Amino acid sequence: MLNNGNSSSKGGLTFCEVCDRTRSERVFIPVSQMICQQVFSVSKKTANHLANVYALEYILNLGRGKMEHMLFSKEDLKKLIIPLVMEQALAISIGLFDTLMVSSCGEAAVSGVSLVDSISILLVQVMAALATGGAVVCSQYLGKGKEGEAKRSAGQLIFIMTTVSLAVMIFALIFYRFLLQWIFGQIDADVMHNAEIYFVISACSYPFLGVYNAGAALFRSIGNSKISMYTSLVMNLMNISGNALFIFVFRLGVFGAAIATLIARIGAALYMTVLLCHKDHPLCIATRETLHPNYGIIKKILQIGIPSGIENGMFQVGKLLVSSLTATFGTASIAANAVGNSIAGVSNIMGSAIGLSMVTVIGRCIGAGEKEQARYYGKKLMKLAYIGMACCQLTLFLVQKPLLHCFGLSQQAFAIGVQLMSTYAVSAACIWPLSFTMPNLLRAAGDARYTMVVSVFSMWIFRILSSYFFALTLKLGVLGVWTAMYVDWAFRALLYIHRYRSGKWLEKKLV
Numbered sequence: 001m002l003n004n005g006n007s008s009s010k011g012g013l014t015f016c017e018v019c020d021r022t023r024s025e026r027v028f029i030p031v032s033q034m035i036c037q038q039v040f041s042v043s044k045k046t047a048n049h050l051a052n053v054y055a056l057e058y059i060l061n062l063g064r065g066k067m068e069h070m071l072f073s074k075e076d077l078k079k080l081i082i083p084l085v086m087e088q089a090l091a092i093s094i095g096l097f098d099t100l101m102v103s104s105c106g107e108a109a110v111s112g113v114s115l116v117d118s119i120s121i122l123l124v125q126v127m128a129a130l131a132t133g134g135a136v137v138c139s140q141y142l143g144k145g146k147e148g149e150a151k152r153s154a155g156q157l158i159f160i161m162t163t164v165s166l167a168v169m170i171f172a173l174i175f176y177r178f179l180l181q182w183i184f185g186q187i188d189a190d191v192m193h194n195a196e197i198y199f200v201i202s203a204c205s206y207p208f209l210g211v212y213n214a215g216a217a218l219f220r221s222i223g224n225s226k227i228s229m230y231t232s233l234v235m236n237l238m239n240i241s242g243n244a245l246f247i248f249v250f251r252l253g254v255f256g257a258a259i260a261t262l263i264a265r266i267g268a269a270l271y272m273t274v275l276l277c278h279k280d281h282p283l284c285i286a287t288r289e290t291l292h293p294n295y296g297i298i299k300k301i302l303q304i305g306i307p308s309g310i311e312n313g314m315f316q317v318g319k320l321l322v323s324s325l326t327a328t329f330g331t332a333s334i335a336a337n338a339v340g341n342s343i344a345g346v347s348n349i350m351g352s353a354i355g356l357s358m359v360t361v362i363g364r365c366i367g368a369g370e371k372e373q374a375r376y377y378g379k380k381l382m383k384l385a386y387i388g389m390a391c392c393q394l395t396l397f398l399v400q401k402p403l404l405h406c407f408g409l410s411q412q413a414f415a416i417g418v419q420l421m422s423t424y425a426v427s428a429a430c431i432w433p434l435s436f437t438m439p440n441l442l443r444a445a446g447d448a449r450y451t452m453v454v455s456v457f458s459m460w461i462f463r464i465l466s467s468y469f470f471a472l473t474l475k476l477g478v479l480g481v482w483t484a485m486y487v488d489w490a491f492r493a494l495l496y497i498h499r500y501r502s503g504k505w506l507e508k509k510l511v
Helices: 015-025 033-040 044-068 074-105 107-144 147-184 189-204 206-221 225-249 253-276 295-329 331-347 349-367 371-405 411-444 448-473 478-502
Strands: none
Touching: 074 107, 074 225, 074 253, 074 331, 074 349, 074 371, 107 147, 107 189, 107 206, 107 253, 107 295, 107 349, 107 411, 147 189, 147 206, 147 295, 189 206, 189 253, 206 225, 206 253, 206 349, 225 253, 295 331, 295 448, 295 478, 331 371, 331 411, 331 478, 349 371, 349 411, 371 411, 411 448, 411 478, 448 478
């Protein structure tokens, strides 16, 4: 029997007590008119009134509770995303300056450095994937409030990155000549000589680059992306300054450029290590326990890192295979393709930055058990990615001709470049965020294996095989290669949307 007073009679409850109990348990009970009648033995009119009052009060309180306990405010997201955008922009723009400075050493030097860079990019992408695995695990532990486990995970990420990068360095130093000949075949002696010099010294920097990538990922996992931005800025400025000193003053050519890169990466790694060893840091690694191998945590990191590494590695391999097809279309197509790739990288800055922020935000939500917030922030960040990409691609579409003129292309190459940039601007604005930003949402929840399978399958079937169909069968040339790329994006996007809507990514349990 339900009483209207403040105390309950024998076997009865007051309405206030019923509300308090259900609110404290945070369980939503759809109190209908019939249930109130049968459970509390009140009249139909009273039951209807109680159901309406309870439902209204519960919904209002639930809404207030949600707003009060959101894991990330607008300011938090701004502090995370804006430095990431600036970091991506700095990396690309300073990279262009670096290339221009090396070009003063001659064509053989530029060719040798570019060949080694194509290998280095593959290795960097794999290391970045391993770092993402560590960032996901740390973010989820922080979301759960397990700071001790988060610190141990940070230490294990440093251990993994150091071990893997050391192994890669040793392998490269032993087999550098074989690798260059196997990948690039017979090339001019001057180009090979410069490539060997640059490869050997660059390989020595891999462990330092691995530690830097791990540190940057860890700082992003706690929402502090300013540190990685400032460190990236300083590292790249050191690289440019070193180039100016060793190339223009000491006339050391490619050797000087490689030494400048090595010194810059050493400085960045040391700085990250010092910051992570600070006792007040949420992910402090300055204890023997954090750095001692913990195979349980290592396994969790590799559950994300290995699939992501395979995905990134296969993506780069696919690009190398497709580039060999592009090379058969003549000098104008090669030049237009190279310039187009450079411009496209700049126009994707917003999408890439928000993709990195996904790891922190979604990982924290999943760790805290806030699946609805994971959905909410996923949608919010995807909207931001689309807005940012639309603005960038609209700008690209409007200024593509002046941009292409800056590269001194021939008339034929310029015409091809306009075709490529026009189709790219439209396709990237519509599809790119779903193909490359959304996968980070799934990875952050622990669903990295799914994104790997989709990416590898789509790369081989659509990116590579379709390139030959569009370029050769339909005789579209280099435009056919880019069309196949758009088809690859569209296929990925469809499967990622399906995975997101199914909710299976929320069922993954990592920590």
